[in-house]
Amino acid sequence: MTGDTRDPLLAQLRRHVRLHARAQGLAPEHCRRLLAGISRTDGEGPGSWPVVWSRAGDALAGRGRYLEAGRHYALARFPYAGPGDAVRHLAQERSVAAFDRWRRTQRGIERLELRLPEGEFACWTAGLHPRGGPRPLVLVMGGIVSVKEQWAPILARADALGVAFAVTELPGVGENTLRYGADSHRMISAVLDELADRADVRRTSAVALSFGGHLALRAALDDDRIRGIATVGAPVHHFFLDRDWHPGVPAVTSHTLAHLIGCPPAEVFDAVRPWALTGDDLARLRVPVTYAAALRDDIVPLTETGALLSDPRAPHQVLFLDDEHGAPAELARVRVMLLRAALRASGAHPVRRAALAAADGAGRLRAAVGRAGRLAV
Secondary structure, three states: OOOOOOOHHHHHHHHHHHHHHHHOOOOHHHHHHHHHOOOEOOOOOOOEHHHHHHHHHHHHHHOOOHHHHHHHHHHHOOOOOOOOOHHHHHHHHHHHHHHHHHHOOOOOOEEEEEEEOOEEEEEEEEOOOOOOOOOEEEEEEOOOOOOHHHHHHHHOOHHHHOOEEEEEOOOOOOOOOOOOOOOOOHHHHHHHHHOOOOOEEEEEEEEEOOHHHHHHHHHHHHOOOEEEEEEEOOOOOHHHHOOOOHHHOOHHHHHHHHHHHOOOHHHHHHHHHHHOOOHHHHHHOOOOEEEEEEOOOOOOOOHHHHHHOOOOOOOOEEEEEOOOOOOHHHHHHHHHHHHHHHHHHHOOOHHHHHHHHHHHOOHHHHHHHHHOHHHOO
16 A cells, blocks of 8 residues: 555545445534545654544543444554554554453453464453353454454454354464464364363354455355354455456455565465365355345355355355445345354354344344244244
8 A cells, every 4th residue: 555645545445434434323424524624645744544543542541432442443444554653553452451351341251362383363262261161162354454453343242142152264364473374264163172162162153354254265165063054245256266257356355365475466466366165165055054145245256155155065055135345235135144144053042143133133134034034033
């Protein structure tokens, strides 16, 4: 990224950040006001993307509103904190610190740190020490720009839903210092190994969005403790191999992937070609996958649904939405749908699954899930 006001990435950042801001509950008008004051993608002066978002976070932190402050810091480091980008790196640190202050006011939300030979990463966990014995585990992960701190609401519901949660980040994202590569899915098994005596990891399901969904799919091929995957807009096969698709992928996506992988942006699609799930891989994928596909997705091609459903014996389900990548206009519907699918796959009690709708306290969410038809639990 550059600080030039003519930088074409700035328009893309404005567009893509709206999904992430909405997912974290930030009011659209508030976001529009902040975006109106931004004139360049980076730097330390007025009008800089990370500075504008960080100052908004500082103001909230000063009033003790740490969870909201952390959400602004997370958007200040969006899409990633690159080498030499001191303001985004500081925003990343403040995002974690603000979340940590908030979670200390909650019951049962804990920090888990894992160290592997290739690097280290962290999870926020909840529901790991119930009186009734170990609970099924739901692993939650976003995509290439999503930090784990954005999942605060789901962590707070562990007791109501009767499961344990572990939320984490893709390699290279947030605090994760692992290099993003073809074998990155091994980090998921490392989480299950670490939690084996505090959760029923033999009944693990994943809510893993976008590229996180791809990571979970690869992990499920090697680790039979994963019982199901719920995702939206996950690359599966064609994204990695379709050279005709690649020129239309937004620069924000290709540049972020290049940063995480450690290669020049021009080489990113050659680097990820071996990551495609093959026909044999998909034939071995016997766990149920719930997949929400956006008809106007400009990052992940719609043909991924065909790859996923190529085996008629596969227990997968797909919901098509007239939306963009990540389904920003359908967030409420998709969020509940995917979580309910994950609870079902992990074997959570039906009464607990029903508690999901009650916990949201909104009849429109229950109605939306019902309209999902074959995907409703």
